[in-house]
Amino acid sequence: MPDRIAPPDRIGMLRHLSPQQWKITSQEFDERRVHTAGEVISDRGVPLSHSLVLERGLVGRRILSGRQRVAKHYLVALQVPGDFVDLHAYPLGVLDHDIVAITDVTLAAIPHHRLSAIMAADQDLTRRLWSLTLVDAAIHRQWSLRNGTMRALQRVAHLFVELITRLDLAVGRAESYRLDLSQRHIGDACGLSSVHVNRILRDLREAGSCTYAKGVLVVTDRAALVQIAGFDDRYLYLPRV
Amino acid sequence: MPDRIAPPDRIGMLRHLSPQQWKITSQEFDERRVHTAGEVISDRGVPLSHSLVLERGLVGRRILSGRQRVAKHYLVALQVPGDFVDLHAYPLGVLDHDIVAITDVTLAAIPHHRLSAIMAADQDLTRRLWSLTLVDAAIHRQWSLRNGTMRALQRVAHLFVELITRLDLAVGRAESYRLDLSQRHIGDACGLSSVHVNRILRDLREAGSCTYAKGVLVVTDRAALVQIAGFDDRYLYLPRV
DNA sequence: AAGTTCCGTTGATAATTGTTAAGCAGGAGG
DNA sequence: CCTCCTGCTTAACAATTATCAACGGAACTT
Numbered sequence: 146m147p148d149r150i151a152p153p154d155r156i157g158m159l160r161h162l163s164p165q166q167w168k169i170t171s172q173e174f175d176e177r178r179v180h181t182a183g184e185v186i187s188d189r190g191v192p193l194s195h196s197l198v199l200e201r202g203l204v205g206r207r208i209l210s211g212r213q214r215v216a217k218h219y220l221v222a223l224q225v226p227g228d229f230v231d232l233h234a235y236p237l238g239v240l241d242h243d244i245v246a247i248t249d250v251t252l253a254a255i256p257h258h259r260l261s262a263i264m265a266a267d268q269d270l271t272r273r274l275w276s277l278t279l280v281d282a283a284i285h286r287q288w289s290l291r292n293g294t295m296r297a298l299q300r301v302a303h304l305f306v307e308l309i310t311r312l313d314l315a316v317g318r319a320e321s322y323r324l325d326l327s328q329r330h331i332g333d334a335c336g337l338s339s340v341h342v343n344r345i346l347r348d349l350r351e352a353g354s355c356t357y358a359k360g361v362l363v364v365t366d367r368a369a370l371v372q373i374a375g376f377d378d379r380y381l382y383l384p385r386v
Numbered sequence: 387m388p389d390r391i392a393p394p395d396r397i398g399m400l401r402h403l404s405p406q407q408w409k410i411t412s413q414e415f416d417e418r419r420v421h422t423a424g425e426v427i428s429d430r431g432v433p434l435s436h437s438l439v440l441e442r443g444l445v446g447r448r449i450l451s452g453r454q455r456v457a458k459h460y461l462v463a464l465q466v467p468g469d470f471v472d473l474h475a476y477p478l479g480v481l482d483h484d485i486v487a488i489t490d491v492t493l494a495a496i497p498h499h500r501l502s503a504i505m506a507a508d509q510d511l512t513r514r515l516w517s518l519t520l521v522d523a524a525i526h527r528q529w530s531l532r533n534g535t536m537r538a539l540q541r542v543a544h545l546f547v548e549l550i551t552r553l554d555l556a557v558g559r560a561e562s563y564r565l566d567l568s569q570r571h572i573g574d575a576c577g578l579s580s581v582h583v584n585r586i587l588r589d590l591r592e593a594g595s596c597t598y599a600k601g602v603l604v605v606t607d608r609a610a611l612v613q614i615a616g617f618d619d620r621y622l623y624l625p626r627v
Numbered sequence: 628a629a630g631t632t633c634c635g636t637t638g639a640t641a642a643t644t645g646t647t648a649a650g651c652a653g654g655a656g657g
Numbered sequence: 658c659c660t661c662c663t664g665c666t667t668a669a670c671a672a673t674t675a676t677c678a679a680c681g682g683a684a685c686t687t
Contacts, residue, residue, distance in 0.1 A: 633683090634681105641676075649668090655662080
């Protein structure tokens with residue numbers, strides 16, 4: 146009889162699994178982990194035996210760029226509640242990047258061997274879990290596009306709209322979002338210096354589309370923000386709720 | 387009895403599958419497709435029933451950025467022989483980007499229902515095919531990092547080193563590679579204007595690391611190129627040959 | 628309380644890259 | 658043969674963003 150914990154809720158992107166599939170899966174989680182803001186959850190290159198679902202908070206996936214004396218970070222992804230943060234470690238074995246806690250976070254862990262067991266019994270479940278990892282890949286493509294083709298204002302707006310769209314699905318729609326990203330974090334995600342992020346946030350505020358202060362994003366004109374971002378949510382493959 | 391074609395060779399990244407696994411898989415391909423340079427192989431948003439393995443040539447995955455009057459392209463990925471170019475359409479159903487032929491190309495197509503059939507019988511095969519799609523995701527992360535953090539010279543060098551590393555695995559090591567990418571293609575992949583790509587290619591030539599002309603990359607000082615790129619191949623999850 | 632560190636803010640300056648324009652070469656098609 | 662297109666090349670100029678520096682405040686440590 147395996148150890149068990151209270152199963153995580155079926156929120157956010159987990160709704161790509163049917164209620165029954167999630168019921169079966171969620172009961173195999175055997176550990177709950179808590180990390181405080183800034184902690185490294187797992188390091189690149191280390192073999193992993195569990196995968197994690199984010200229940201609360203924000204998690205970043207980080208690559209240390211080059212080997213400058215001063216470590217320079219870059220965020221390749223941000224995960225919101227209801228995301229598997231490292232399901233791709235299941236097929237691959239190791240990750241090519243670090244996982245860090247942006248805020249205080251709660252995660253639930255499922256052992257890979259139990260994932261194997263339940264997937265062996267349900268090919269459709271396998272396909273859907275596979276899909277979840279591919280939605281991450283689609284988001285990577287969009288980030289690559291964003292940082293490769295957009296100017297700074299649009300980049301930040303696009304990041305904001307993506308995050309609030311995903312958070313709407315995970316924790317419900319609002320006009321104000323506690324992201325707890327520092328301006329440096331935003332720069333690390335958008336390929337900008339934190340100084341320039343600061344200027345862009347002022348521009349967004351003066352344009353009346355949103356304000357960002359003390360880690361809280363207040364969306365004052367959502368349509369304007371979407372417009373600046375040129376945002377089209379199809380790449381997120383949102384589950385119909 | 388299904389239609390069959392001569393099965394594709396086990397080259398490049400396909401070596402992540404065992405010879406037996408590839409034997410079984412490769413026999414399920416039922417169609418060979420040929421496209422000429424510039425053709426669109428599949429459009430975003432269209433449901434796909436087959437997935438494709440690239441046998442010869444170079445294929446790009448493209449997103450039309452914004453809706454400017456003048457369509458602006460961005461390349462989110464390049465595929466080399468031995469790559470599944472759209473295996474992620476199998477779990478997802480549709481793609482969020484277009485697939486285009488960069489050069490004249492030959493592809494082999496396998497129906498998704500046959501993929502389902504052989505995966506149902508071999509969970510390890512499923513895991514390895516899944517892995518192939520996740521290596522694509524790892525490459526997306528690296529492109530995102532590249533275009534988000536590197537200066538133009540390093541970006542182009544990094545793209546070149548990545549491509550020759552992957553081509554070495556697929557078609558064998560050489561000092562000269564026929565890529566047939568236009569300078570505009572390189573710009574579309576690196577988030578640079580074609581004018582600036584031209585300047586960078588001159589810099590690389592004058593630095594003595596490589597020359598690029600008429601679509602052919604001649605690597606004159608591989609170590610220098612790797613050095614400029616700050617290249618570390620771990621993210622490619624190369625199969626040990 | 629004093630010191631330290633990190634984050635946010637602003638200004639000045641420099642570096643990088645985009646844009647525009649023009650010329651040229653070569654291939655496709657009349 | 659001529660024309661038209663596309664791609665490559667270079668120069669001049671403009672826009673964007675990074676870097677450096679200085680300062681204030683908040684949180685934390687000693």
